[in-house]
Amino acid sequence: MVAKTPIVDCHAAVYQRSSWSHDFIESLETDFPISSKARIKELDVKVIKKYFFNESCNLSTVQLLELVDDIERLGLGYRFQKYIREALKNIASRKGNNVGLEDKEHSLHEVSLKFRLLREHSYNVSQDFVGRFKDSNGDFFGYLEKDIKGLLSLYEASYLAFEEEIDLYDAKYFGNEHLLKLNSVDKCALLHVNHALELPLYRRMQRVQARWYIDAYAKQKDADLLLLELAILDYNMIQAELKRDLQEVSKWWKDTGLANKLTFARDRVLECFFWMVGVVFEPQYHSCRVGLTKVCSFITVIDDIYDVYGTLDELEIFTNAVKRLRILTNKFRHVYLLKVSYFLYLFLCYRWDISAVKHMPNYLQITFVALYNTINEMGNKASIPILAKEWGELCEAFLLEAKWMHSKCIPTLETYLDNAWRSASGVVILTHGYCLINEEISEDAIQSLKMSHDLMKWSSMLLRLCNDLGTSSAEIQRGESANAISCYMLDNDVSDEVASEYVQSLIDEAWMKLTKARVKYCQGSEDCFADMAINVARSSHCAYQYGDGHGAPDARLKDQVLSVLIQPIENVVFL
Structure with missing residues (x-):
């Protein structure tokens, strides 16, 4: 552990103060009744017996699909992952991967739901089912305009399209057009329609979505009370665990002293934690979630150092220090030649050079030492070289943007995006996440990480594009001239409104590429790292859909934080 440097005075804060004090976080009630835990176990068994180990249940395909859909929307998917995987495997094997082509008697709702669930679970299914619902001119049959359930399922399915899947592109616009026209439908159906039109299910942060769906599901006349009770208890139990995690990272953040020493920077440890809950909420990934919150805070x-405080000379020094791995190749080359452990070689040859701090001003020393200590505590001899490399590349990307800002340069959109997906920090977050869920980093694990390039790139691109849409006006006010919107405006001499629409189209394209990368990476199997890549993009929508939810959190985001992290669902009496 490197000793901490003295406190330094900094400029006045640019961003609004945090709404969540350490004392408030420490005061949160984290107990969860033992009787409720016992009830959860009891309900688990009942659900499994009722639906998965009951030969007399005789669920049809569409009923089984709807059950899986309800379980996942209620936030219970992680509890029944094995059974869901087996159910979808059986469904996929019945007719191969051409969803709906042979099932001509099946409804638009059924085949659309089947496609969405299978693709979301990384099955390489075909879009050909859409053609069944078109006439000889390629237009959708008129009767579908009044099939609310089918329209909604088709619309949700269309958001899992690949770029080349034109039929699903048509389906999205057909669904959107006719869902917008609905008015004489029951309140429950309209609730789901409006929710989907605001943001499709596939792009929603899972815990926020689970909280919404529990309320919506409770209003359904055909709601399964077993699932509903389990969902409420499970939600509250996870929330209690998340509060304990939050208290842990809040204490860590207070101990670093960065919020008090660097008053120009955003104090956003709770918002960082909320974001990382969106990336990985499952109870078994406690260490990963806590570690990623630390990463996000740094x-x-x-x-903020690169955007609002540091001079270019200071930023050059800091970037070089983070990039500079102490290369002791000559001293230890014989270790590698003797074919001693590759990871021992990495550990001996590549380490951050802590002596670089002597060339920095105090505020950078404080930051560098805190980052150095945290990454060394979090990593191990196998992962630290991998993590250090990503931090170096992130700082390089930050530095290029700082140079653009200081020179008032607005690059072409192509040049901007080539750097921006790196500066978005998604790669750093996902690389840390990979190392934290894979405690033993083998050479095979490193190869797997290298194969995930497209997953990380398009997840990070979505983080950047969502960020730019939500923060563009505030960044321009601070003098940060380069973002996707300003670059496109300059390239094409158009208004910010036109540029924003174009950036939204880039978001749609990036989602298609990310979805395809996930299917290619997973090939029908479950993978936590791939889920994290999708969830980084989902959290980006949550944070920036209505503005800068990270730099200037509004009432909407505060309400989401309260519902996910602070306020349990009120007790409901089940008979």
Whole structure:
């Protein structure tokens, strides 16, 4: 552990103060009744017996699909992952992967739901089912305009399209057009329609979505009370665990002293934690979630150093220090030649050079030492070289943006995006996440990480594009001239409104590429790292859909934080 440097005075804060004090976080009630835990176990068994180990249940395909859909929307998917995987495997094997082509008697709702669930679970299914619902002119049959359930399922399915799947592109616009026209439908159906039109299910942060769906599901006349009770208890239990995690990272953040020492930077540890809950909420990934919150907190501070505080000379020094791995190749080359452990070689040859701090001003020393200590505590001899490399590349990307800002340069959109997906920090977050869920980093694990390039790139691109849409006006006010919107405006001499629409189209394209990368990476199997890549993009929509939810959290985001992290669902009496 490196000793902490003295406190330094900094400029006045640019961003609004945090709404969540350490004392408030420490005061949160984290107990969860033992009787409720026992009830959860009891309900688990009942659900499994009722639906998965009951030969007399005789669920049809569409009923089984709807059950899986309800379980996942209620936030219970992780509890029944094995059974869901087996159910979808059986469904996929019945007719191969051409969803709906042979099932001509099946409804638009059924085949659309089947496609969505299978693709979401990384099955390489075909879009050909859409053609069944078109006439000889390629237009959708008129009767579908009044099939609310089918329209909604088709619309949701269309958001899992690949770029080349034109039929699903048509389906999205057909669904959107006719869902917008609905008016004489029951309140429950309209609730789901409006929710989907605001943001499709596939792009929603899972815990926020689970909280919404529990309320919506409770209003359904055909709601399964077993599932509903389990969902409420499970939600509250996870929330209690998340509060304990939050208290842990809040204490860590207070101990670093960065919020008090670097008053120009955003104090956003709770918002960082909320974001990382969106990336990985499952109870078994406690260490990963806590570690990623620390990473996100450092990214926020370092981003502010490059954006609003540091001079170019100071930023050059800091970037070089983070990039500079102490290369002791000559001293230890014989270790590698003797074919001693590759990871021992990495550990001996590549380490951050802590002596670089002597060339930095105090505020950078504080940041560098805190980052150095945290990454070394979090990593191990196998992962630290991998993590250090990503931090170096992130700082390089930050530095290029700082140079653009200081020179008032607005690059072409192509040049901007080539750097921006790296500066978005998604790669740093996902690389840390990969190392934290894979404690033993083998050479095979490193190869697997290298194969995930497209997953990380398009997840990060979505983080950047969502960020730019939500923060563009505030960044321009601070003098940060380069973002996707301003670059496109200059390239094409168009208004910010036209540029925003174009950036939204880039978001749609990036989602298609990310979805395809996930299917290619997973090939029908479950993979936590691939889920994290999708969830980074989902959290980006949550944070920036209505503005800058990270730099300037509004009432909407505060309500989401309260519902996910602070306020349990009120007790409901089940008979």
